[in-house]
Amino acid sequence: MAGILLAAAAMLPFDGQPGDGLARFVGRFHVLLLHFPVTLLLLAPLLSLASRFNFLPNAKPFVRLVWWLGSIAAFFTVGMGMLLAANEGYALNEVREHMLGGICVALLAFIATALYEKNSQSKQDKIRQNQVTPNKVWFNTIYGSVSSALVVAIFIAAHAGGNLVHGDTYLTRFAPEPFGTWLRPEQDGSALQASQLAQIDDAHFNQKVRPLLDKYCFGCHGADTQKGGIQLDNLSPDFVNSHDAPNWHAALDMINTGEMPPKKKQQPSDAERRILVDWLTEGILLAKEAKKGESKQVIRRLTKQQYSNTLQDLLGINVDFADLLPDDPLSHMGFSNSGELLQSSTLHLETFEQIARNALDKAIDPEQKPKVHHYRMVFGKDQGIGEPHSLSRGYMDVPVSTNDFYVEVLKQDDAEAASTPDAIKNVKKYFSASMRGSYAQHFKTQQQGIDLYSATPHVEIVKSGKYGTWNTPSPNLSMQIKDHYPLSGDFMMRVKASKANAFSVTLSxxxxxxxxxxxxxxxxxxxxxxxxxxxxxxxxxxxxxxxxxxxxxxxxxxxxxxxxxxxxxxxxxxxxxxxxxxxxxxxxxxxxxxxxxxxxxxxxxxxxxxxxxxxxxxxxxxxxxxxxxxxxxxxxxxxxxxxxxxxxxxxxxxxxxxxxxxxxxxxxxxxxxxxxNHKIAQNNQPILMPYVGTRTDDGVDYKHFAQGQVVKGEVGDSQVYEFKGRLENLPIPPHGTLGDNITSSSLKLGVWNDDKVKTQQQKGSVINVEYIEFEAPYFESWPTASHQQIFIDSNLEQGSQAYAEQVIHAFANRAFRRSVTKDELAPYLGFYQEIASEFPRFEDGVKEALVAILCSPNFLYLAEPNIESQLADTTTEMPSAVSQFAELFGFSQAQASSSSNSNSQAISEYALASRLSYFIWNSAPDAELLKLASQGELRQQLPQQLARMVGESDKLNRFVSVFAKEWLRLDRQQMMTVDAETFPDYTRFVKQDMAQETVQFIQTLIQQDLTGLNLIESDFAVLNQNLAEFYGIEGVKGNTFRQVQLDDSQPRGGLLAQGAFLTGHGDGVHSHPVKRAVWLKSKILGDEPPPPPPNVPELDPETPGFEKLTLKQQLELHRDKDSCRDCHAKIDPYGIVFENYDAVGRYRAEYKGAPVDSLSVLPDGAEVAGLQEIKAYLLNEQADKVMLSLTKHLFAYALGKDVSFHDDAELAAILAAAKDENYRMQSLLLAIVTSPSFNQS
CATH class of the missing domain: 2.60.120.260 (Galactose-binding domain-like)
Incomplete structure (x- = not known):
């Protein structure tokens, strides 16, 4: 019976997961039976003791019966208890003390019963042999010791059971001293301090602290008034057991900085301020200590962007797989990767399967190679006479004459075009050429090709009959195809082009x-x-x-x-x-x-x-x-x-x-x-920019899908330029769309000269386009690379069960981003074996198992096992039953090799690889990271791997794009509707380049390992020609972003002068000092102002003389109102300094005919005038604060959680390490990835 109990303790699954069935039903009888053995097992020693001293001489015959009944009852009770724990969702560490007590009770009961039985049998033998039965001292000693130990074990097991059900102070809560201290569970220093705080603080708080809060704080932040949405009178003074410590921490910061109480209010004396600060500081330190051992991490689902990136890297297909998923919620700090918020709804689960199946359909080749559509449209004066093409017609169309182009069907695999010349002609009638939305003066049909002058951006104002409205830039040339094209797959667009001469005009x-x-x-x-x-x-x-x-x-x-x-x-x-x-x-x-x-x-x-x-x-x-x-x-x-x-x-x-x-x-x-004379414009670099889209009723819905290419060589030196894209990522029309003529809702494949000019009066450079070619689907090889990446080379027979297992195992290793154990793989192999016969084609059966893998939590979540669980997975470890048995008695190997704190252990190397990769690349780890993890060498090579990872520009850009957008709220600039009448040259190209400027600037800081202080001020900007011209900076050529050195007359260094921030924090017509100030305080200084109270009065334009006031004067008028004064006094000064920049971020010296007044007095009394002086102030006075804000945001993004005051010590250590390296960006990133939180669960 003892062996059965010990085996059950080793074998039952105490994994925190609830069970079901008969075992759970039987286990629930534990609480019904437990009183029976307890009563009997306490009665047996008492009866033995009574009979031993002749208090109850007739009780001896009952002792044996009581022992047997108690032992058997203990066996069933303990057995049922283990079934109950294993099937009700308890983990082993939760029930360990109660379970050990129960097992000890049962074992001691068995021993006591055996001793009593053995002694009774020995006495009977002596009587039968007429021998004297002396009183055995050894028996009395052992029997008494076992019985006493049994009584103690019963009380220990009962105490642990009561704590398990009713809380760990069930018995000790009301126990008198010293019994309460003896019985109370051991507490570490922080828990003891927390306990003492709960006892001491009530009196101190009520007598000393609360009166001060009532006197200086509750008037503005109490039950009747909550300025800034803050109420203090309802906060609990219990820092440890309540959830109010973060709010008290914020209050302490306000007091320490002198912001509270406001200067115009009554101020506490030094002694009173010290009482408040000491109480708040002590409480917060105790709260930190109490939480120190708790895990800081939560399991994280992949974000929408991470999911798409991971699928792209896993399958080798450049498709936006996540467009069907809902957007992820943003945390308080603004990030979409917060583990606490990344829940999986029913919609997510259904969509994950749909996307997985669709993705694998694209990655795995069909049985037959798809039909390839391959066309070339050739342009030139009278080159297409007699060809059966269509003339493009429609609103604002500028058609290319059917005489001036012809189409070659280079490869058409469908039967319609392959049969006869008449069939080919029937296909050609679905082709047309268009310059829709182009100015006639900006292109010219030549004997060979069509000349395209530098493009003028779209007209952003809807004006009937206005060329450029709702169209691509002017001029643009497109090949239009109706229906005869695939709807998915890679495609290749080829353009044969050369530089061309422009004409000459008046010379003065x-x-x-x-x-x-x-x-x-x-x-x-x-x-x-x-x-x-x-x-x-x-x-x-x-x-x-x-x-x-x-x-x-x-x-x-x-x-x-x-x-x-x-x-x-x-x-x-x-x-x-x-x-x-x-x-x-x-x-x-x-x-x-x-x-x-x-x-x-x-x-x-x-x-x-x-x-x-x-x-x-x-x-x-x-x-x-x-x-x-x-x-x-x-x-x-x-x-x-x-x-x-x-x-x-x-x-x-x-x-x-x-x-x-x-x-x-x-x-x-x-x-x-x-x-x-425009021959001089050939100094510019003409750029071919490709686009694909749908011809609409009033223009075109388009996207450009590849980087533009500079047209090289001399005038007339034609070259072929290739652009690769993916049809699913682009707004292409479905087949069979009806319209007024055959060109309605056509697919448009076009180009423009992206050496853009600002006005219609300019021509710029010239490109001669000879032909546009389209090939889709485009295959670099067959089978495709994505297919071969799944169905790997092997010596095993293709289509065999062994090969299927090899394919599934290799795919699971890559999908789960670690080495998958046989037990983990078994369900997928079993599933394949069950359904393989339903699919005539081998690949289709395997695909179903791969779909299941892509729907697994191991793929969808950042599973981050700690070293303990990693050790348990290795084949060299002791068997799981032995391991669990050892863990029950506190001898776990994993425990010995990991942190003594079970809630905060080092994560495995594989988990570290994923955490590092999803931080720096926003996607899965590559082969090198996984190899190092498998060898246990990644942690020691973090510096080298970080340097390697930031050097991979495309992957790093995935991180920087998301981080910069969410940290700096670049989405506000993208959503801002700028008045096109007021700012006609703020085009969609300027808009997208502004967002890229900030991303490229931060990426430059990281890749060149520059100091993070460049975020405040730098002697360079990262610009392309389009944005540089918008800012009025000369000498920048081409569309590629690059470092541009600035002189003192060009105030564009750092983040604060970048258009994305300045435009996103205006209103589309005017600058907005308050929005800009709030952004500066919350994102750059890490000091987020409270939200405005409800029903805040707006600026009143009816005020006499309002329209003649400067914006600074209007804000001062608004600030004079009682409901606004205090908050705006701490916000507005940080926004006034930006007034030299208008609603689209361009520098201005005057506003409404008057000089701009950017002089401001900050809350600490510092006087600054304009952007350059606020930059100097931040560098000289607030550099550490700025870098702490950056560190907090990087730390929060890296760990997928908002930071709190619990992280203060770790953030301070990271900041100190970075400061020693002059805040270089890679040093800051390295300090984060080597920090305890990044390396622990």
Whole structure:
């Protein structure tokens, strides 16, 4: 019987999972029977003792019966108890003490019964032999000891059982001392402190602390008023057992920083403040100690993005598999990978199976190779005469004549096109060519090919009859196909193209410029000076008197228009260096700053003229000179005349200066088309940008699917450029869509010249497109790489049971991201064996098992076993029954090799590989990480592997894109509707480049291992040509993002001057200081302001003179209201400093005709003016705070959980390690991945 109980203790599954059936039913009788053996087993020793001292001499015959009944009852009770524990969802560590007590009771009962039986038998033998039966001392000693131990074991088992059912203080809660101390479970220091706190703190809190809170805090944060949504009077003073410690921690931070109580409120004395701070600090430390041993991790489902990335890497197919899944919820810190929130709904489970089946259908080749559609559309003047193609028709269409293109059917596997020439003609009628939405002046059909000039971005305003509205950029050229194309699979688009010449037009002219900084500055004597004197072309002084002008008496070089009516005109002779070809010149004026806006006309040689409007100058005063850029000239020759003409609103000026500028400068690009010889534009890099989409009623729904390629070589040097894509990822039309003509709802495959220009008057570079070719599905090999990756090479017979097992095992290892045990694999192999006969094709049967693997929690979740469970899985370990038996008695091997804290153990190497990979790559670990994990060497090679991983740009970008978007709320910029009338050049291309700027900037910091302080200020930006031109930065060519060095005149360094943040935190028309301030405080400083109270009054535009107020003055008016004052006083100063940046993030010096006032006084009294000074303040005064905020967000993302005050010590250690390395980004990442939390369960 003892053996049976011990075997049951070793064999029953105490795994925390509930069971069912007969065992669970029988186990539930445990509580019904347990009183019977307890009574008997207590009675037996008492009867023995009574008979031994002749208190009950007649009790001896009953002792034997009681022992036997008690022992048998103990056997069944303990057995039922183990069945109950194993089937009611208990883990071994939960029932260990109670179970050990019960087993000891049963074993001691068996021993006592055996001893009594043996002694009785010995006495009977002596009597039969007429021998004297002496009183055996050894028997009395052993029998008494066993009986006493049995009584103690019964009480221990009963006490553990009561604690298990009613809590661990069931017996000791009301026990008098010292019995309570003796019986109470052992407590470590923190638990003892917590217990003492619960006893001591009530009196201290009520007598000392609460009166202070009532006096200084509850008035604004009590039952009647909750400013900022914060209520303190309902928080529990029990830091350990309540959930209010984080709220007390926030209150402590407010007191320590001096933000609370507000300065205008009554302040506590130093002694009172010390009482509050000491009580809060002590309580928070105790709460941290009490929680120190708890596991910080929860099992995490793969996020939507991680799921798609993992499937792509596992199957080798570039398809967005997660588009059917709902978006993941965001945590308080803004991240989508929070384990606590990543629940799996019924919708998720159903969709996971659907996606898995669909994904494997794409990865596993069909029995027959699919039909390939391969077409080429060739362009050229009169090249397609007589061909049966269709003419593209529809709203805003700009068709290519059917005479100017023809289609070659290079390979068409369907019977319709393969039979006869007539069948091929029938296919060709479903083809057309279109330039829909293109300006006729921006493309030209040549004898060979069609010339495409640089594209103008879409018109973002819906205007009937307006070219470019709801279309691709203009011009764009597309091949349109109706129905004769596949709906899925890889495809290849080939374009044969070359650089082309542009035509020449008028060779001189002038134009006004917008938002261009002057090319010159003034020296200390007020004379113009250039950084590069080589470009200095001509300077003409106005130091002579003419009618309508007089020289200033204080500065005889200053020509001032005389007051009064009439037109004032001054002619300035200009001499340039002799040049055979025209050049671009920037025209600047040195003038007196005026308090009122100025308007006048500037002309060149009496025929080329433009209007000038100069705003009022900030802090203008008489005689103080400044420089303004007036315009741009494109002229040749030597002698010219500059004429300034206007009323007395012409500013007093001393000089007009012409500076030679490059043809590709931002100034030159503002010259209208009709003025410029466009051969110079070939200095630009023409770029082929491919797109695929659906022709719609009013335009096209499209996406570009590959990076644009620079057209190389000389003019006329044609090359073929290849672009690979996936049809499922693109907005392609279904087959059989009806319409007004045969081209309705066609598939569009097109290109444009992505060397974009800003206006219709510019042409830029030119690309000649000879043909567009389309091949789909496209196979680089057959069988495909994805098929061969699943059905691996093997010496086993293809189609055999052994080969199927090998395939399933290899796939499971990769899908589960670790080595899969035979027991784990068995259900999938068994499932395959059951269903294999239902599928005539071997691959289809295997696919069903693979679908099951992809629906397993081991694939869908980041299962992170600790070392203990890893050891239990290895074949060299002792058998599981022996292991469980050893664990029952506290001799587990895993325990000996891991942390003494069972709730916080080191995770396995495989789990570390996954945790590292889903942090840095947002996807599964690669073969190298898994190999190191299998060898047990990953943990010691973390520095080397981290350096390798950040070097893989495409994979790293998966992490940076998600992290930057969620940390910095880049989604707000993508969702912001910017007013296109106010900002016509804020195109969708600028919009997408702004988001990429932030991502590429952070990725550059990581890959180049630069200091994280660059987030505040850097001497470089990461830009492409499109975004650089939008910001007014010259010299950046091409669409590729790259580092651009900045000088002092270009305030674009760091995150704070990036358009994604500035645009996302405006309102689409105006800047928004409050939104920008909240972002800065919460994301950069890690100091999130409380949410605004309900029904906050808006800025009141009906206030007299409201429209004339600056935004800073409007906010001050709003802040004067009682309901707004306190919070805004701590928020607004951080937003005012951004006022030099408008709603789309461009720099401005004035707003509503008045100079921008960006001077701000921060809550700590620091005075800063503008963005550069707030950057300096953050670097000098708040650098550690900024880096702590970055660390917190990286730490939260890495672990999939929000951080709390419990993490303070670990975050401080990470920050200190990074600070020692000057906050270099890879050092910070390494400190996180080597931290205890990252390496423990």
């Amino acid at each position: 002219g002038v134009a006004a410029t917008q938002a261009i900084p002057p090319a010159i500055t003034l020296d200390k004597h007020g004379q113009p000076k250039l950084a590069n004197s080589v470009n200095f072309a001509a300077q003409v002084k106005a130091n002579f008197a003419v009618e309508g002008f007089s020289l200033d008496k204080h500065n005889p070089e200053l020509a001032r228009p005389e007051k009064g009516n009439g037109v004032k005109t001054i002619q300035l002779p200009l001499k340039l260096a002799q040049s055979r070809t025209p050049n671009f010149y920037q025209i600047d004026m040195v003038h007196e700053g005026a308090t009122q806006p100025s308007e006048f006309e500037v002309s060149l040689n009496y025929k080329h003229r433009f209007k000038v409007k100069l705003p009022a100058a900030a802090k203008a005063q008489q005689g103080k000179l400044m420089v303004s850029s007036l315009g741009v000239a494109y002229i040749g020759g030597r002698n010219h005349t500059v004429v300034v003409k206007g009323t007395d609103k012409i500013p007093a000026f001393t000089d007009v200066v012409l500076t030679k500028v490059d043809a590709d400068s931002a100034v030159a690009k503002q010259m209208p088309l009709k003025t410029v």
